[in-house]
Amino acid sequence: MDEKGVFTVSELTGYIKGALTSDPALCRLWVRGEISNLTNHSSGHRFFTVKDEKSQLPCVMFRSNSRRLRFELEAGMKVILFGDIDVFERDGRYQFMVMDVRTDGTGELYRAFEQRKAKLAAEGLFDAAHKRKLPGFPSKIGVVTSPTGAVIRDILNVVRRRFPVHIVVAPAIVQGEFAKDSIVRSIGLLNRTDVDVIIIARGGGSLEDLWAFNEEAVVRAVYGSRIPVISAVGHETDYTLADFAADYRAPTPSAAAELVVPDRDEVAVQLSSSGLRLAADMKHCIRNHEHDLVQLSRTVELGNLLTMIKKNRERLSRDGLACHKSMQSRLVLLRTGFKARTGRLDAVSPIGTLRRGYSISLRMPEESLISRCADASQGDQVDIIVQDGKIRCNVRETRTETPWKN
């Protein structure tokens, strides 16, 4: 100040700054408005204005604060800002130094979810073409989940009941700030083993609880996994970005286990059925060839007889007979051989199957095995073989439907 009490510009500005920044009402406050004039400076500092119908307020958010943002600021966004009033002396302007931004309303995380979903979808991380089929009969299953709690217990119980196999658990933290790195690491570890499929599982929770499975790093790890991934995160209606990137999504961890291992009993029945078809086919095959051989032996016998009839009658009939006899003994050998083999086949499967209530249907009179609708038609006679005999039936109609198989 000079002698007559006149301020310099800097002095006055400094005074104003002091007055505003020392006022407790202007520190650490929340202000609500709509974003406009947004510039994203290359330095990472954000400059924008927040306004309402009558006024506007210049804002700055330094990089140290803006890099913690979970979503991008957009013009027109309705926000609630937290920060301090300050004075930028060089420009003679007051401004609001923003430390935190919330979207106005409950939508902050959902907004981030939608933005990230769009971004990653555009990169092709959710494309159906990239998804692989799960192996039909895995011998080793990897699981990424918390090592304690209901989720891993449920998965183990389902596998134990359905088709016990080798399970490798890669324990992970599934919630909180350390979850993202933990999940990524566990997926990476399992990719270095020889498991056939990976289940990623977590129980139900809020969007915040499940947030780790929306982190970009986790989504990329799921997409980039060499081994097929099935994800089961949250409840049936919860969808995380990891679910979209996975090869398969299950509504619950138990459902994931059911999708990954077949049911042992169902598989045993299919095996029995294949064995029976094998035997039935072989029987037909032998019958067809028997017929041909009998014909052939007669033809040969006759042919021999006719061409050699002039030379030596006795020798002719002896040769012919010998030929016929050798054919016959070959047939006998084939028949006994086959009986021995079918005897062994009986030992392998079907009787236990019949006792459990399954039956075998044969079309008569050929005794051909019926395993699909096309094998029988209306009016056919069918014998249904059950454990204590057979039930003779006529076919009313056949109807093709998809049964219970997965």
Added chain:
Amino acid sequence: MEELTYEQALEELERIVAELEQGQLSLEDSLSKFERGIALVRLCDRKLKSAEMKVEKLIEEQGSLKTEPFED
């Protein structure tokens, strides 16, 4: 044959059954396919019956992977 996985054995069995059903093979070939088929049925049956639960925990120590029994 023991090195076949269950999936591989089942696929081969299905192929053999389909071939035999077509009925174009000679008797010799049919018989040998049939024998192979029976062997595959037996193998699958053995694998089904011997399926066993084994649960391990995967850990990394100094860059190399190890497994430990998993305690629930």
